[in-house]
Amino acid sequence: MRRRIARLRTLTTSAALVLGASLLLAPGPGAAAAEPPPVTDYCGDNCADILPPGANGNATLAEILSHRLLGTQPAHADDQLGPYDALSSGYPSLTDDKLTEFFNDASFGVDPDQVASVTKPRGDVTITRDKKYGIPHIQGTTRYGTEFGAGFAAGQDRLWLIDLFRHIGRGELTSFAGGAPANQGLEQQFWPQAPYTEKDLERQVEYIKSTQGERGRQAMEDAQAYVDGLNAYREKSKNGRYFPGEYVLTGKIDAITNVGEIQPFKVTDMIALASVVGGLFGNGGGGEVESALSLLAAQQKYGVEKGTEVWETFRSRNDPETVQTINDGTSFPYAGKPEKARGTALPDAGSVRREQLVYDREGGATATAKGAAKAPKDPVKAPKKLKPLQGVYDDGVLPADLFGGAPGTPGAGNPANKKGMSNALLVSGKHTESGHPVAVFGPQTGYFAPQLLMQQELQGPGISARGVSFAGVGMYVQLGRGQDYAWSATSAGQDITDTYAVELCAPGGGTPGKDATHYLYRGTCTPMEKLERKNAWKPTLADSTAAGSYRMQVFRTNYGIVTHRATVDGKPVAYVALRSTYRHEADSIIGFQMLNDPSYVKDAASFKKAAENISYAFNWFYADSRDVAYYNSGANPERADGIDPSFPVKAQQAYEWRDFDPKDNTSAQTPPAEHPNSVNQDYYISWNNKQAKDFSASGFGMGAVHRGDLLDDRVKKLVDEGGVTRSSLTQAMAEAAVTDLRGEQVLPELLKVVRGKPIDDPQLAKAVQQLEAWHKAGSQRRETARGSHAYAHPDAVRVMDAWWPRLVEAAFKPGLGPDLYGALTAQLGVDEAPSAGHGPTGAHAGSAFQYGWWGYADKDLRTVLGQPVKGWTKTAYCGDGKLDACRDTLLKTLGQAVATPASEVYPGDASCKAGDQWCADAVIHRALGGITHRAVQWQNRPTYQQVVEFPRHR
Template identity: 25%
Template sequence: MDREITRRALVGAIIGGTAVGGALSPVGSYLRRFAPLSGEAWGTATDDTDGSVESEYGTAALRYDEDGVPNITAENERALYFAVGYAQARDRLFQLDLQRRLMSGQVAAVVGELAADSDEFHIQMDFVGAAEATWKHIADTDTGELVRAFSAGVNAHIENEPLPLEFGLLEYEPAEWTPADTMLMEKQISWELTGSFLTLRKAKVASKLGQKAATELYPERLDHDSPVIRGTDEGTSATSANSSNSIPAPDTTDPDGIGTPLLDWLGNFERDHGIGSNSWLVSGKHTANGKPIVANDPHLSLMAPPVWYEMNLEQGDTRVRGVTFPGVPFVVIGENHAGAWGFTNAGADVIDFYRYEIDGDRYRYKGEWRDFETQQREIEVADGTNRTTTLRKTVHGPVLERDGYRVGVAWTGHSATDTTLAIHEYNTSDGVDDLRAATKKFDEPTQNLVYADRDGNTLYYTTGKIPRRMVDGKQVRGDRIFDGSAGEAEWKGFEPFGVSTWEGFVPFDEKPHVTDPDLIATANQRITNDPYLSEAYASPYRAQRIYELLDEKAKSGDIDVATMEGIQDDTLDKRAEALVPTLVEAAREKGEDGLESAVKTLSDWDYRMERDSRAALLFVQWFDAFREEVFGKTFEQAGLDDSYYSRDWVLAHLRGSRWFGSDGRKATMVRALETATEAIDASDAEVYGDYNTTEAITHPFDQSFLNSPVIPTDGSSQTVNNYRKESAVGSSWRMICPMKGDSEAILPGGNSGDYFSDHYHDQLKRWADTKYKPLTHEIRGNVAVEFGGDR
């Protein structure tokens, strides 16, 4: 077997998202022959670095504390971020390069054909063009100068130090890092949080199952009493009385709705709709010491190394500690000397789709024919035949095409953005006024911001540009495919691959926000009752539970860090609380017949998804079987896979013979319980922890020595303590920051991406057990690297 092909095929299969099961087994077997510390692939890998590094930006020092977190001090900001770039390259260089290649469509060049489809999508979306526009926009700012220093620090490590083992396995070297690459990381983050083809999926379901079914499966509103901002029915001023909110019937000129080949292809590259987050803040009114507390645990893809990188920075009077995405210089979530902030996804609809009248290489727009802006791009394919793909753009943005189907895209991330400026200003902010001013610049992605400062101020704000869509003078939702040739629902002021204005978007002061809230909790649920903010919010189970716990704890007025720990560790699944009593009743009515043990187990259960619980194992298997009982046959007959299934909340509230047949809902629930019981009996699992392990947290190479250790843990997709083994999504960073007292946090792994480091996965067990480590601004550790002037 050719060594080069097998190495590349393995990574290509993982990144390309196209290989399953046995397709990887021969490759995996071959790579397992590369035992740690043997063979030429390991020759360049080491965690040793020079203790002294030249820097034109000034002096700095890099220390590592007992958890492998870089503690960096510097005489000025440029010197600081040069050292940050060096540290990130030292700890996460392969991750930086892999992310850059993914977003620029250059993965197939090092791993082969299996990544070519991914490269084609990323080229057609032209994320690179958006990153270059953003860099051009901020290059001459003070923040831009810091991004240059950061890039120089990354390159200093590339040029002078040994490369991580992954480069040895693939036998290539990374190109130099550029400031535009950092902007590309911003685009990656934004796409992973807002990139959705749900509009196209809805249209497809309507074309296959009918308008009524599509409306039932994708309702405009999930009725519950736990929105982010409670006690308001009016929404924001973005609301209009004139609305058209129903899912449109499919375009009859296209009998297949949206082309299945196009939609199936795009489905590989949209954000994981299971991705979510929790955050909440409590004002001093309800805390034991009279000062606010901020808590945040963003739910993102779990991997080795983790998606987040922690750092502790000191320069002058500024002290800032928290996490960032590798490739981004500044702390994205964390706390500084003045306050603390966290984010969750707001779920705002910031992407629209267009159909056009097309004549060859022209499209019709407002009564005239225009040429597509067209570029031919070559996709280099290692050990294979290079591909050519066409990048087409209209006045709205890029055009995605596959097998003769096309759809135009407008996405706020395609415009030049100021978010990098905002995050830098968060790091140096001196309180709530500074933070609010910086948030005005935070135009991508749309997030729920929670903030508190040490003076006792609290703040909630929805960040990002939220489009207002107008058709015939009426505001509409973005849940349809618009007529691009007619200029329908265009966003005023939007300039793809240029600098946009706020015209056509919800003004900053009119976006949902609360000044000095006593309690506020965000879990990707509905923000207000404004129907135009989002196309789809998350099921509200986590939000309901957080507010339930906060309201109860607030009565005593003595909330503290331990209280927050208990909430982050909470495993009560409100799906089970709502559904299991009906399930038990249905099984008993049927006469149980072989389900006696299952019924007893569920009837005695407290609905907590704990690792030592058999009932939790039974419930998670039952819910999956129930989903399949309800949707499986109908969707399969329509040619729709499980990516079209509706959210858990919708499934739990569905009624009617369309979904449950003549036997009814209760009979369907019992059949699912029979299936779940059989599945458990056929497995080796006895309790939830036998199933719910960290096995899903893998390295892109998916090899046992690089993957995370297998540890049982708690939580489910709908619990506050969040872990979703089936999709490898969960709490990617847990943080609790009191404005008086000691902060704490934990990563699901380790801060170093170097396999040979003691900090490769040293935090994982603590994370699995919902334990924490200190989040201190004290500079710790011995000096590992000194940075100085030219020598």
């Protein structure tokens, strides 16, 4: 392949770095600055990536109507979906030469004969798009022009999505896009986490400018240039009548008169949007009230001492059998259990209630045909009746919880169930065929249409990178590659959110009620701040919901947002959530700026320095031609001595974060050396598993069986054999992506128990044989051939799906009792099979087996079998520890599973018929606009993914 060295350029001399004052001046639209010296791409042909469904996420009204009537797709809307899908069946024969069949060439620039279009929104920036996938390659001769071009390209590819998400972040989605339950759920999910006023958002911008030095000032200038470019496209598309068609379908613009407006974007919109992205993938902690309730249930069942011991067993704060990213035993203590806890504020039994969020609800019922909005008159003939747009407008997501189930459903209370789902596999050059490190990594951000992430290449003064950014905050590449290095992240989820119990008070004295709106802050009775959002909506073509309205309300204290009310020792309290990144949604921009700066990141050490400036909870991974490295980022608060972060804490100064100042929510934070970090370990894997010894996760589920085992076992085997290549490491990832965790890791113990004696029942014997054959074949959920829409072992898969929840309940509920079992399953769901509704996209989310009771069952079965077990009770729960009784329990539930028809195991939904096993698992991109895409084979893999091996270094 011809290289692109001569055409894409960026400044490399010290006089022209990011801080060079002359480069910060923006020439007018017709002016062109001098060409910078050339960029060298050190990856050769060894960098590849992919992001389904396609780069283009905008569609005009005509394109939407054509799609709905004729099934057509806008150009580049779904052209990466096929290669992405094909890997699930094509990986067994993968070679390095075949990687481009499943991934894009991620080299810098575009070959001349592959240029599809060239756009110059200003004289100092050019946007070149390639023919194959339409990815924007942005080359600026000034810093301002580069960022302006990034914003302009973002408008070209994601204008509607960016508008949608700024309204989600501001808690105004229903007023913007209609009152469908899914829209209500989105704003109810996110706004209470970051209920900012415009003044709050402006203060965050000023905080970055005033406290982060020259880089902070530059970051906000870059953000403004990005917004300027986004607004430039907004205006051009409106005037040219090629704006996204959703603006017509939601009544924002009249298709005939062009009357209406796409509201201008502001830098503060980027802060609101960043709060949504951070809430989806970069937060950690919380859920301390739910932990307190499950602890109380355990203590009520067993007494305080025994109950606490049982609870800690299930909490698994430092399980010695769990898979860890840093696997050499290095300890990084954080958020662990103190020897003697201080300040814990457990609620009185039966006193907890969740704070009400929604008030004054009116209307909102499904609109009748008579009351539905009229179809627009448009040069493109509209159908007589438009169905409501799918996805963000439909009823497919419960309003209470976008991620993992409404309150009261198993696992809904566990914050770990609501975090991002990404993976990484890196092998040191000591164990590769070439002698250079190999990495296969990416974020698992769910499947949306259009995708939340967007691909771009940025080349300009102080910026040289290609990869992806979240739409609307793409001033820099957030995950991708530089000239001679690549980086990626997985959600870490460590505890950066604490719950405080603020004592309620009456301002004039007397006894406060449980609903009091004043609280004691450092001895003074202080009023809570009431924050509101009033939303009203009308029926639109995009939404069949009738007109309606409601008001969201939260109370804010110096210790955070009120989430629950209760009594502690008889006194009324409000439980409030304090997140270290609250009021700091965009601070991480400094770290991303550094990662994009070729003059800053030159090696593993400087990479880690850049990652230190990212305040959200992520695991960061790095590879160049010499080194692999890992750093866990996050604004980890330094807690007072003796604080147990798993439970609510009294809101008193003695128990606050060290140096806590509520004005900007600042405090002392743990130093970088105390964050899990490493360079050149033999290999690294991460799939949202435990980071290192003594580094406590924020939720349940880091036990003996974790989906990280699917990667760790395979990569360790490759490393032991040596000669690892890009294709062999990709194969390890791809094989794990279609493997059932229960079948690989727990089924062997289940079979040992049930095979302890001959099985007389022929139906049970047949089921056991089917499960054994499935396990021997790899416990996979993979098509027999691409496009067959059928699994090789469909009966075994169905039996496992039906058996697992039954066997767990039968094994554990009798011993724990219904109350404690219910409390523990509220903390950690029993199962997370591919067909379950979970993850950022609800059902059909791809991500599976992130958290469940697999580790508990594995330990318990090994205890029954008399095998060595660490970190578990001496007596098993299954059959009260008796092998024959446990065997009877498993066989009884297996019989129930065998008798359950496929139509009940896979009940069907709007996309699938009941009983369709393949479709129930299938990945379906949840539409956030007017374009939908076909379902594809289930794969438990990153949404955006890179495969890299750098042969050279600067």
